[in-house]
């Protein structure tokens with residue numbers, strides 16, 4: 252099995268505070284990986300570093316064992332095939348739900364390509380398919396601003412899938428969802444694994460359990476331990492970190 | 497997909513067409529009795545302002561780039577046309593120098609500076625009208641957008657840009673007539689500027705330019721690129737994570753907008769008969785923002801309407817109580833920003849909608865169609 256993403260001794264501090272501290276992590280192609288850790292553990296910052304939003308002070312982030320992602324900007328990482336869902340759902344509020352999906356679809360991203368773009372039949376079909384998948388077909392023509400928090404989460408997942416990325420970075424997808432929706436999200440993410448590599452950050456332990464995958468515990472910007480959920484949750488250090496906060 | 501000419505655009509273009517027939521024809525047919533000649537030039541000037549407002553709306557209304565320096569692009573277009581008009585004067589100037597404009601003779605210059613070459617050709621000047629503002633916008637935008645300068649900082653440096661140009665153009669050594677600018681034009685394409693034919697022609701051209709500007713702007717904003725501009729306006733960071741290079745999009749729309757402003761300036765110069773460094777003044781650029789805000793940001797037609805309304809009020813007001821104009825303008829701006837977030841156009845459309853019944857609901861959905869940014873447009877933040 253080949254390695255999709257590898258972080259190697261990554262450091263990043265903000266005003267002297269080490270948000271990411273000698274972080275090393277490796278995720279295989281097609282793997283589903285959950286990352287947990289208390290607030291401020293550096294989970295989101297890790298995603299910022301992978302996607303080029305934040306530059307590390309030192310260390311390497313390797314894509315497919317060759318390309319160093321630390322030299323690449325946000326748009327560049329998206330073009331490589333890294334898709335991201337944000338902790339706080341951000342959809343384009345004034346655009347319709349359909350337009351949000353359409354703009355995310357995998358396609359040429361250049362200025363002139365989009366200026367002269369005409370929506371194809373295939374794109375139309377794909378949009379409908381995705382809207383059905385995230386159960387927003389009814390809301391298709393409504394501005395995204397009208398959606399509930401949970402629906403926005405779904406829309407963002409739809410936008411992520413529309414990009415058809417190789418690697419999906421999913422930051423707290425279940426926040427604001429009902430229990431049933433949470434489980435459906437877990438099912439969806441599980442079904443993506445294999446064809447896509449998926450890294451999910453989540454606090455909700457039922458959700459992580461439902462993912463049924465390898466878990467990495469992050470604490471103070473460093474990997475505390477890694478393994479099955481049962482394995483990590485019986486680790487005394489992990490228990491202390493979670494109880495101690 | 498949205499249509500190129502929606503109801504709003506259709507009504508505006510129809511109105512513009514009627515004006516374009518009535519004003520010049522009324523003037524020519526009645527020999528100035530019904531529609532005085534100065535009215536033709538005055539309204540022609542308003543149309544140039546309207547085009548300038550549309551240009552600003554493209555960058556501000558749709559892409560969130562609050563340029564406080566658009567007057568510079570307008571002035572550069574105006575100067576490019578002014579240079580042609582100066583050279584058209586030929587040996588009919590006070591000093592009767594066939595090659596050098598009067599101000600150069602006065603400064604004891606012996607030959608034409610290199611950057612004045614080619615401006616004797618109308619086609620060359622027309623090209624420069626767009627290329628010079630476009631090039632400035634390109635260079636400026638290249639640095640500003642790549643370094644991710646946004647918001648207030650960007651506004652401030654655009655303002656600094658136009659101010660710097662104003663100071664530069666004030667200097668005689670720059671070779672653009674210094675303080676006095678370029679004036680005393682005689683004719684354009686062989687037609688004396690003081691004739692009603694020339695006035696009517698310029699009016700019609702301005703109207704055509706405005707219509708073309710509106711349609712181009714509408715085509716751009718309804719394209720996929722236009723949708724992405726709105727994404728950038730509402731959640732810039734998020735747009736990047738979808739793989740769009742935001743700086744490229746901003747640069748494109750900034751350059752297109754600058755060229756449009758240049759055309760507006762080029763049509764303005766012959767109609768007012770002068771172009772001077774005052775056109776670069778920071779206050780002018782701020783006034784353009786007021787036009788757009790007042791008319792209705794992000795609606796194109798509203799921007800054009802706003803420019804015409806404010807410019808016409810200015811003409812009337814400065815006639816009645818000149819010293820109060822600035823207060824009136826400031827007051828108007830405050831009223832609009834506080835009570836009319838969708839500008840005059842929004843007010844008109846809401847009014848019509850409630851007349852037709854179905855009031856509030858329709859007004860709301862109309863607001864949505866505009867893709868109006870919610871006031872506190874949430875900047876996409878990757879972190880909660």
Ligand SMILES: Nc1ncnc2c1ncn2[C@@H]1O[C@H](COP(=O)(O)OP(=O)(O)OP(=O)(O)O)[C@@H](O)[C@H]1O
Pocket residue numbers: 265270288289290291292293294295296297338879
């Ligand atoms: N741009 C920044 N500037 C300053 N401090 C930052 C920045 N980004 C992250 N931090 C700090 O780094 C630490 C890690 O934050 P991060 O958002 O990565 O945590 P997290 O694990 O995602 O937490 P949560 O579960 O609350 O989302 C926090 O203390 C945060 O305040």
Ligand SMILES: [Mg+2]
Pocket residue numbers: 294295296338422
């Ligand atoms: Mg986080």
